[in-house]
Amino acid sequence: MRIAVIGAGALGLYYGAMLQRGGHEVRFLLRRDYEAIAERGLHVTSPRGDFHLEKVRCFRTPQEMGEVDLVLVGLKTFANDALVPLIAPLAASGAAILTLQNGLGNEELLAAAFGADRVLGGVAFLCSNRGPSGTVHHLAQGPIRLGEFGGGLTPRALEIAAVFTSSGVPCEAVADLVKARWEKLVWNIPFNGLCALTGQSTDALLAHPPSRRLIGELMTEVVAGAAAQKLSAPISGPAFIARMISLTEEMGAYRPSMMIDHLEGRPLELSSIYGIPLERATERGVEMVRVRMLHALLDLGEPGRRG
Amino acid sequence: MRIAVIGAGALGLYYGAMLQRGGHEVRFLLRRDYEAIAERGLHVTSPRGDFHLEKVRCFRTPQEMGEVDLVLVGLKTFANDALVPLIAPLAASGAAILTLQNGLGNEELLAAAFGADRVLGGVAFLCSNRGPSGTVHHLAQGPIRLGEFGGGLTPRALEIAAVFTSSGVPCEAVADLVKARWEKLVWNIPFNGLCALTGQSTDALLAHPPSRRLIGELMTEVVAGAAAQKLSAPISGPAFIARMISLTEEMGAYRPSMMIDHLEGRPLELSSIYGIPLERATERGVEMVRVRMLHALLDLGEPGRRG
Structure with missing residues (x-):
């Protein structure tokens, strides 16, 4: 080919x-x-x-x-x-x-x-x-x-x-590509953003109980956002979330792409990972409260907006 | 005296x-x-x-x-x-x-x-x-x-x-000292934490529409937390919040004490400004979702917990 x-x-x-x-x-x-x-x-x-x-x-x-x-x-x-x-x-x-x-x-x-x-x-x-x-x-x-x-x-x-x-x-x-995209967002939305915002790798977030709880809550919001889309079958929330957490634990001190983008001074992929998913959820009546807060904090830190 | x-x-x-x-x-x-x-x-x-x-x-x-x-x-x-x-x-x-x-x-x-x-x-x-x-x-x-x-x-x-x-x-x-304390928290909870977390002063937060919206939402959560306490009279939510925002705008590029503590490497006053208010609200059935998220992010960044 x-x-x-x-x-x-x-x-x-x-x-x-x-x-x-x-x-x-x-x-x-x-x-x-x-x-x-x-x-x-x-x-x-x-x-x-x-x-x-x-x-x-x-x-x-x-x-x-x-x-x-x-x-x-x-x-x-x-x-x-x-x-x-x-x-x-x-x-x-x-x-x-x-x-x-x-x-x-x-x-x-x-x-x-x-x-x-x-x-x-x-x-x-x-x-x-x-x-x-x-x-x-x-x-x-x-x-x-x-x-x-x-x-x-x-x-x-x-x-x-x-x-x-x-x-x-x-x-x-x-x-069902839409479902696959939202499943990926269940991982990307908490870990990419939180690691970029805090400068800490995935293992540090998971080792800190309040952050670990927050990751689960963000994932639950994304699953609810996904459920409002026209998916062939729902994402099985708790089981899928538990599997994402356990896979991430196996990855050790992983630095997601958005954290590396941030450290290297590149713009962040905020629209595709946060802005558009938030719109799609809101259009269908689901408010992803913590996801929106994370998006706001990341957007505030974008170099183009700084002082 | x-x-x-x-x-x-x-x-x-x-x-x-x-x-x-x-x-x-x-x-x-x-x-x-x-x-x-x-x-x-x-x-x-x-x-x-x-x-x-x-x-x-x-x-x-x-x-x-x-x-x-x-x-x-x-x-x-x-x-x-x-x-x-x-x-x-x-x-x-x-x-x-x-x-x-x-x-x-x-x-x-x-x-x-x-x-x-x-x-x-x-x-x-x-x-x-x-x-x-x-x-x-x-x-x-x-x-x-x-x-x-x-x-x-x-x-x-x-x-x-x-x-x-x-x-x-x-x-x-x-x-009513309890009411005065919670009224102060309506300001302290968003501005102290967000400025410390993002390194940006109050005017920069208010100039960024998603952060300005977030500040209002955090204040609304604190007003709800206050309403669940035994106050002599409720805090008049929207009017009080509008006044806090407008007073803060008059303060210009203000750096709250927690931001200065962070910049100077001191610990942050997280228990008194976040931890205990969250407990008091939860005890009375009010979940301050965004306040808890902000507390988690600030706590993650505390020097004692780093690396």
Whole structure:
């Protein structure tokens, strides 16, 4: 499969590298890593074995990337204003578009520009971060869960899932993408925001009883917000929450992406992880009180707003 | 009147200085400022005119302070473990004890040790901070509102209020100290905590619409918590909240005491301003959801708990 990676951060670089190693023709749109990767290739460190890709197809603009079958979107959602123009040259040939970006609203943005039937979305449970230019560190992964924006299990979704799985990235196609997105939010909303706000890693939050209680309460609010959406089946609140907490405990001193964004002075993905989910819940009569408070505190701290 | 000041921070130093200038015999218990003040006196800067007290009665232990009529308590509540032993030598002679400390629980602590009939409490609306050793900066003040721990307007409360007022510190005796305490919490709970947590001053919070909304919601929760206590009359929620917001806007870029404590690496007054009010509300069936969340976030950040 010919695959274009748009938004080659830790997630895009790692999945792109795995897919190339799996035998697919992967093309990377690069900015700051272009020279390092074009000259020396792409290096992946991983507990499952490091590997190096000598020759990597690097591009500076989407116009040069040519025709592909799949566009894999890993762009940070705070850069979504740039998303449609980046993808338009690749979409012209009819490629499917899979966004693995965080939160809600990404599929809608792509569907409005390129048509709903072109768009898939997925949630990635991945711990990875960028090392020096041309290096990505893979720490741990759960499966990708992807599905059609329009819903239902299609041959296309199954095929893309198989492409990932056969390349060493466990991936499952799901019929209800909206449910998968909200399930991911049950984790993202408490941990991304609280770690970014307080500067403390997941284990420190869970070791502090009032914060642990707050995490459970935030998760319960998100489950209630999800229940008000048109899901194929409800998220099983207490059991799902207990599993998220226990998975997080196994992750040790984990620093979520939003905490790293904050520490490195980047904007935060507040609209997709907080703003749009809050709107979707409010529209359907669910007020996520603590989520709104967390959103307000994070938004206050955004660099553009500071003094 | 012979007055002992215990806890001579910005509040204790300023009120003590005003009372001495007003003709009263004030004795200060001092630690880090002892030498500076014993040698060079106490200097007050104020928009209403600077003044200097050449001779100040300084003491290093309460045992040396002798007999007084009133003990004025300004100790930070995080040091309340030391409160009773500091006051015991002064209480022996039958002095009244007036605590102007923040939050709830201080009168109860003193009453348990020295008898309920000895204790008064008050809320101070004061903007002051310490300068170099021996100097206190007075910025602005509203009135002190003080009352008997046991409730009711007594000649003693009226006399102490007159002592302050005649010394240039507007002071009112109130029959319902519990109500005055909760009214102060309507301001303290949002602004102290949010400024300490976010590092932003009151004007920045009020200029950010989601934070301004959050401040109103926190105040509404505190008003509900207050309504569940045995108050002589309810706090008039919306009108009182609107007045607090508008008074705060007039204060400009104000940094509340808890924000300064945080910036200077001191512990925060979390138990008296958050923990005990939350208990009092919960006991009477009111869950202050956002207040509890703010308390959890502040508590997580306390230095003793870090790393």
